[in-house]
Amino acid sequence: MNNLWPHLFRAVLCVISCSHAAAQSEPTPAPANPSSFVEVGDSKLYYQECGTASQTVVLIHDGVVDSAVWNGVWSEFCKHFHTIRYDRRGYGRSPAATTWYSETDDLAMLLHHLKITHAAIVGSSHGGELSIDFTLAHPEMVQQLVLVGAVVGGMPYSQHFLDRGKHAFELVRKGNMKDAISEWSKDKYLVAPGNDAARKRLFELLSANPQDMNHPDYPLSNKAAVPRLHEIHVPTLLLTGAADIPDVHSHAGAIEAGIPNARRVVLPGVGHLMYLEKPEEFSHLVIDFIEQNKD
Numbered sequence: 001m002n003n004l005w006p007h008l009f010r011a012v013l014c015v016i017s018c019s020h021a022a023a024q025s026e027p028t029p030a031p032a033n034p035s036s037f038v039e040v041g042d043s044k045l046y047y048q049e050c051g052t053a054s055q056t057v058v059l060i061h062d063g064v065v066d067s068a069v070w071n072g073v074w075s076e077f078c079k080h081f082h083t084i085r086y087d088r089r090g091y092g093r094s095p096a097a098t099t100w101y102s103e104t105d106d107l108a109m110l111l112h113h114l115k116i117t118h119a120a121i122v123g124s125s126h127g128g129e130l131s132i133d134f135t136l137a138h139p140e141m142v143q144q145l146v147l148v149g150a151v152v153g154g155m156p157y158s159q160h161f162l163d164r165g166k167h168a169f170e171l172v173r174k175g176n177m178k179d180a181i182s183e184w185s186k187d188k189y190l191v192a193p194g195n196d197a198a199r200k201r202l203f204e205l206l207s208a209n210p211q212d213m214n215h216p217d218y219p220l221s222n223k224a225a226v227p228r229l230h231e232i233h234v235p236t237l238l239l240t241g242a243a244d245i246p247d248v249h250s251h252a253g254a255i256e257a258g259i260p261n262a263r264r265v266v267l268p269g270v271g272h273l274m275y276l277e278k279p280e281e282f283s284h285l286v287i288d289f290i291e292q293n294k295d
Helices: 004-013 019-023 067-080 103-113 126-137 159-163 166-173 177-185 196-208 226-231 246-258 279-292
Strands: 035-040 043-050 056-060 082-086 119-124 142-148 236-241 263-267
Touching: 035 103, 043 067, 043 103, 056 067, 056 103, 056 126, 067 082, 067 196, 067 279, 103 126, 119 126, 126 142, 126 226, 142 279, 159 246, 166 177, 177 196, 226 246, 236 246, 236 279, 246 263, 263 279
Parallel strands: 056 082, 056 119, 119 142, 142 236, 236 263
Antiparallel strands: 035 043, 043 082
């Protein structure tokens, strides 16, 4: 139980094809998707990469599902960029943490292993919080920053936000993973009402890796990022689903106010997991932003 509720807190943190490229030079075809593990301290992380472009993009998943959540946009990103995604500790194929660790150090070790010195960082939900912390810790490594339904360290949460998902995780505590996954997949903030295909896909992803919902976790806390947002000077895009929980919109407002010249876009008809709901529109917005803000 002591390990469950911190994970619950972290979990709740959590349309157009890219035809615009036709007017540009033809992107380099992506090769097969190599995958492997990288050692991080006393553990390891599963990662996958594709594409041969000079621009690297790192996709950091939310606190709900593992890196397979990017499947709907993966191939499009691979056409345009050298793209990397990885499972954070306890998600997907990465072993759960057994001791305290730093999420920013994990990401730094992954990039060092891949000999990546500069990259665009795309982070969703808690992955967005991690992206902010990483940018503050390693500003020289981040070229562009895309924050999707992101939260930021140092901002409070409403009681509604903290209570959300309580029933689903009570089912987890009782060992009823099937009903817990079904309950969590119905959350109206994760996937907006009417996006039935995305809701089905969320159920499938969680069913394939139920450990995404119930692994123990021991992340070290970072210094509150809110008062330091002004230190971020890279081009920053904020994407928020119109149907997402109000707390996420509040956090987006604070991030927009704190990061100089950050651009905020609210997408209609989607919730927290917009890349599941409208993958083509998501790809169009993010790819355009990164390509228009290359060094």
